Structure formats: structure tokens, C-alpha cells
Amino acid sequence: MTCYPDSYYAASRGDTTDYPSLTDHIFADICVVGGGYSGLSTAIALQEKGYKVVLLEGSKIGFGASGRNGGQLVNSFSRDIDHIEKHYGKDTANAMGSMAFEGADCIRDLIKRYTIDCDYKSGGFFAAFTEKQMDELARKKELWERYDNNKLSIVDKHNISNIVNTDAYVGGLVDEHCGHIHPLKLALGEAVAFTSIGGQVFEQSKVINIEHLQQQDKKITLVKTKQGCVTANKVVLAGNAYMGNLEPKLAKKSMPCGTQIVTSEVLPEELANSLIPSGYCVEDMNYKLDYYRVTADNRLLFGGGVTYGGGDPASIENFLKPHMNKIFPAMQEYKIDYAWGGDFLLTLNRLPQLGRIGENVYYTQGYSGHGINTSHLAGKLLAEAIHGDSSRFDVFANLPHYSFPGGRLFRVPFTMMGAWYYGLRDSLGL
Template identity: 85%
Template sequence: MTCYPDSYYAASLERNTDYPCLTEHISADICVVGGGYSGLATAITLQEKGYKVVLLEGSKIGFGASGRNGGQLVNSFSRDIDYIEKHYGKITANAMGAMAFEGADIIRDFIKRYNIDCDYKNGGFFAAFTDKQMHELEKKQKLWQHYGNNKLSMIDNNGVSDIVNTNAYVGGLVDEHCGHIHPLKLALGEAEAFTSIGGQIFEQSKVINIEHLQQSDNIKSLVKTAQGCVSAKKVVLAGNAYMGNLEPKLARKSMPCGTQIVTTEVLPTELAQSLIPSQYCVEDMNYKLDYYRITADNRLLFGGGVSYGGGDPESIEKLLKPHMNKIFPAMKDFKIDYAWGGDFLLTMSRLPQLGRIGENVYYTQGYSGHGVNTSHLAGKLLAEAIHGDSSRFDVFANLPHYPFPGGRLFRVPFTMMGAWYYGLRDSLGF
């Protein structure tokens, strides 16, 4: 039986609901594969629309990236709207821009309607090390305001200490439309919301095969696990970096990447409040960025690093503690209580992949580090498409996606070379 990794999130759960393993043959309108945010958002929205939905999770709800991430509700996509316009045209950019800030609203709506306790706090800060990064943030502010985000304000060097108590930054951008949460509590709260309206969840029920049967004018799919099977009219693949090779076509167009997080011991209340007086979540503007925030019980949670191909370095603490100490020198004498990693899914374009396989299989994957908000948007779009309105879904489905150059053998070294180049630019201040 698979359990949660040894993370702060798992250790700080007040309670945890166990869902049964699938051991029989059942039927549903929709079978969702994957118990992270993508699958949960899709399942909730479809169940609310009146469908009979079954969700299958190979381990535990929120076991993957949804229960391990930094917990930051960051707006837009891994490639921003100006990049999308340059490479895919103004019509596509306008359509995606209109959805760029919706994910956080979907999360807040779930929290409010289903009374989900997930330590939600409002507000975030993009921190700049250099004047060049400040200029980039000024452009981001104008870009996002153009697409409807009016909760933004630039902060110069004199105002940084009111946001985050460090001398590392020259300024930054406040976004009051984002925020932060306890990600595993959010996933488990969404699972409870789904079952409260009639949805079924089965854990420890890894899908090993999907068989499609033609029945007159309709296709029915048999979604098989080791001990059971779901007969469904539609299937949603939402396993992301943890789906493995269940659908090889999707695996070829994506690559798992690891990211790591540490959490300190509980800090004195006065110290915790002084580190980030605003209580915002923070991320810097480097290509290989660091991100951090104060937890509900006054720990400093600090994340960063990327391991291409997935997995973790030999010592997560040795990787991240120097970054933490550089931002907050006072942290050097406080110990790390938890250190863990997890995989997110990277695409060649850095844009999410939504689409169809055949007539009745839908998929979403590849948020490339922007998964908390985008996964919830994707779930809503999949539900809309399955319900009969694919106009917004097709904006993403029509984006071209390509496999990494050199196939599986070379995708990791090629990507590492690019990351090394941009990391060098960050370190030199270019």
C-alpha cells in the first residue's frame, strides 16, 4: 500500500480519509484517472452537472504534485500571454489571456462553497534581484492589467521590507489576486466535496489498461485496475507526472521534473511574522527560482531547484538551506524539520497540453511548474467540453505540441543545457 511521502503537509494533517480499493466491476458516465487537482476539479464539475463520476487514484488522493507543491496560487501560465501572442497569434493570446486568472477563482470558489479548511491566505509577491528584473515585472503588470488583473502594484526598494524582511531584493510586484494554501488539505477537501455530492473515489487502484468497445454508434471504455474495472462512456486522463506510460502518446510529449521543498522547525511567532510581514507567498524572478512562505503554524517553507527527469538530489537540505540563508541570514541557526521532493510535468512549449484521444478519451497534463491554478482551470475546461461546449477547451487543444528532441534518451541532457544557460544568466545578472 502506497502512503504519503514524509512531508510537512502529510505530518500536519488533522485527519485523513481513506477511500476503498476498487475490487469489482462498476459503471459510470465518466471515469477520471488521477486523484490530483486536475482529476478532482474535473470530477467535481462534472458531478455538479449531473453526471455519475468515478475517480480512480493509484495511491492516495493528492499523492503526487498536488499534495507536495509549494502551495502558491500563481496566475497565468508558465509561458506568459505576450509569449503566446508572439508564437501562436493574437486570437489565441486573447482567448488564453481571458482565462489566465480564472484558476485561482475556481479554487476560492471550491473553498467557499464546500467549506474547505486549507490554510488559505491572500496575496503574493514577485521579487526582483536586479533592475532588469524590475523592468520585466513592470511589463508583466501592464500585460496582466490588460487582461483584467487589476490587483497589482509595483514596490520599490523602500517598500520591500513591508512585504518581506530581506536586503536581497531591489523591489517587486504584489499580486493580490493570488495567494497560498496547504496543498494536501486542499486536495483532500476537494475529494470530500466530490463524494459529498455523490461522486465515488477509489484509492490504491492503479489503472493498468483501458480497452475501448464499439457498441452500435457508441464507444464504451473499460478502465481496468488489478482487481476491478469501470465501464464508462468517457474517460479523463489526469495523472500528469505520475501517470507513467499508460498512454505512450502523452508520455513522449512530456518530461517529469523534480522540485524540492524544506520546512523549518516552528519559529517564534514574532520572528515568523517579521520574516514576511505581509504574510504573502514570495517567488523570485530567476529562471531557476526560489519560492517561500510562512505556514499556518509559523514555519518557513522554502522551495526551489529542478532535477530534470524527476527524482531528488542526494540531500535536499544541502541544496536549499544556502538559498534560504541568503534571503534570511537569521535562519542559519534554525533546523530543518522536513525535506521532500516531488515531480511536475514539463512540456517542450512550457504550455499545458489538453486534448482528446479518439472519440471518448480526454486528457490534461504538463503545467510546467504552474499547476495549482492551471490544473483547476483545466478541470473546468474538460468538464465543459464533455458537457458539450468545447470552445474554451479547444483553445488549448489546438496548440501544437512536440516531443522533446532526441526522444527519451536525450530530452534530459538537452533540457539541462538550456537550464544551465539561463541559470548562468541569472547568476551574472543578465
């Protein structure tokens, strides 16, 4: 039986519900594979539309990236709208831009409608180390305001201490449309919401095979676990970095990458409030960025780094604590209570992959580090498409996606070379 990793989130989640494993042959309109944000948001949206939905999770709800991430509701996509326009055209950019800030609203809507207690707090800050990064943020502000995000403001060096109390930055950009949450509490709350409206959740029910059959005048799909089976009209694959090789066509177009987080001991309230007076979540503008925030119980949660191919460094604390101390020298006196890692799914073009396989299977994956907001948007789009309106879903489904050069053998060193180059630029301030 798979349990949660030893993380701050697992220790403070509150909800300890165990959902049953699938041991029977059952029937559903839709079978969703994956109990993270992608699967949960899709399942809720479809159940609300009147479908009978079954969700299968191979481990525990929120076991993967959805229950391990930094908890930051960061807007847009891993590639921003100007990049999308340059490479995919103005129409695609306008369509994606119109949805770039919708994911956070989807989350806030679920929290409100289903009374999900997940320590939600509004506001985010993009921090700049250099004037060049400040210029990038000025362009980002102008770009995002074109797509109706009017909750942005530039902060200069003289006023940054009101946002985050450090000498490390020359300024930054406030986005009040952002926010932060306890990610595992959100996932568990969404599972409760889904079951409250009639949905079925099965944990410890890893899918081992998907079989397509012709039954009279329609095609059906058998989704098989070790001990059970779901017969469904449609299937949604939403396992992301934890789906393995269940669908090889998707596996070869993506790569798991690890990221790591530490959480301090509980800090004196005065110190916790002084570190980030605004209460915002913060991320810097480096390619290999750090991100952090103060938790509801006054701990500093600090994350960063990427391990290509997945997995963790030998010591997560030794890797991240120097970064934390550099931003906040006062933290040298405080110990780390939790250190953990988890995998997210990277695509070659850094854009999410939504699409169909044949008539019955839909999928969503590969948010490339922007998974909290984008996964919730994806769930809404999948539900729209399955219900008959695929216009917005097809904006993403029509994006070209490619396999990593050299296949699985070379995708890790290929990507590491690119990361090394951009990391060097960060260190040189270029």
C-alpha cells in the same frame, strides 16, 4: 500499499481518510484517472453537472504534485501571454489571456462553497534581484492589467521591508489576486466535496489498461485496474507526472521534473511575522527560482531547484538551506524539520496540454510549474467540453505540441543544457 512521502503536508493534513480500492466491475458516465487537482476539479465539475463520475487514484489522494507543491496560487501560465501572442497569434493570446487568472478564482470558489479548510491566505509577491528584473515586472504588470488583473502594484527597494524583510531584492510586484494554501489539505477537501455530491473515489487503484469497445450503436471504454474495472462512456486522463506510460502518445510529449521543499521547525511568532510581514507567498524572478512562505503554524516553507527527469538531489536540506539562509540570515539558527521532493510535468513549449484521444478519452497535463491554478482551470474546461461546449477547451487543444528532441534518451540532457544557460544568466545578472 503506497503512503504519502514524509512531508510537512502529510504530517499536518488532519484528514486521514482511506478510500477503498476498486475490487468490482462498476459503471459510470465518466471515469477520471488521477486523484490530484486536475482529476478532482474535473470530477467535481462533472458531478455537479449531473454525471455519474468515478475517480481512480493509483496511490493516495494528492499523492503526487498536488500534495507536495509550494502551495502558491500563481497566476497566468508558465509562458506568459505576450509570449503566446508572439508565437501563436493574437486571437489565441486573447482567448488564453481571458482565462489566465480564472484558476485562482476556481479554487477560491471551491473553498467557499464546500467549506474547505486549507489555510488559504491571499496575496503574492514576485521579487526582483536586479533592475532588469524590475523592468520585466513593470512589463508584466502592464500586460496583466490588459487582461483585467487590477490587483497589482510595484514595490521599490525603500518599501520592500513591508512585504518581505530581506536585503536580497531591489523591489518587486505585488499580486493580490494570488494567494497560498496547504496543498494536501486542499486536495483532500476536494475529495470530500466530490463524495459529498455523490462521486466515488477509489485509492490504491492504479489503472493498468484502457480498452475501447463497440457496444451496439456506441463506443464504451473499459478502464482496468489490477482487481477491478470501470465501464464508462468517457475517460479523463489526469495523472500528469505520475501517469507513467499508460498513454505513450502523451508520455513522449512531456518530461517529469523534480522540485524540492524544506520546512523549518516552528519559529517564534515574532520572528515568523517579521520574515514576511505581508503574509504573502514569495517567488523570485530567476529562471531557476526559489519560492517560500510562512505556514499557518509559523514555519518557513522554502522550495526551489529542478531535477530534470524527476527525482531528488542527494540531500535536499543541503541543497536548499543555503538559499534560505541567504534570503534570511536569521534562519541559520533554526533547524529543518521536513525535506521532501516531488515531480511536476514539463512540456517542450512550457504550455499545458489539453486534448482528446479518439472519441472517448480526454486528457490534461503538463502545467510546467504552474499547476495549482491551471489544473483547476483545466478541470472546468474539461467539464464544459464533455458537457457539449468545447469552445474554451479547444483554445488549448489546438495548441501545437511536440515530442522532446531525441525521444526519451535525450530529453533530459537537452533540457538540462537550456536550464544551465538560463541559470548562468541568472548568476551573472543578465
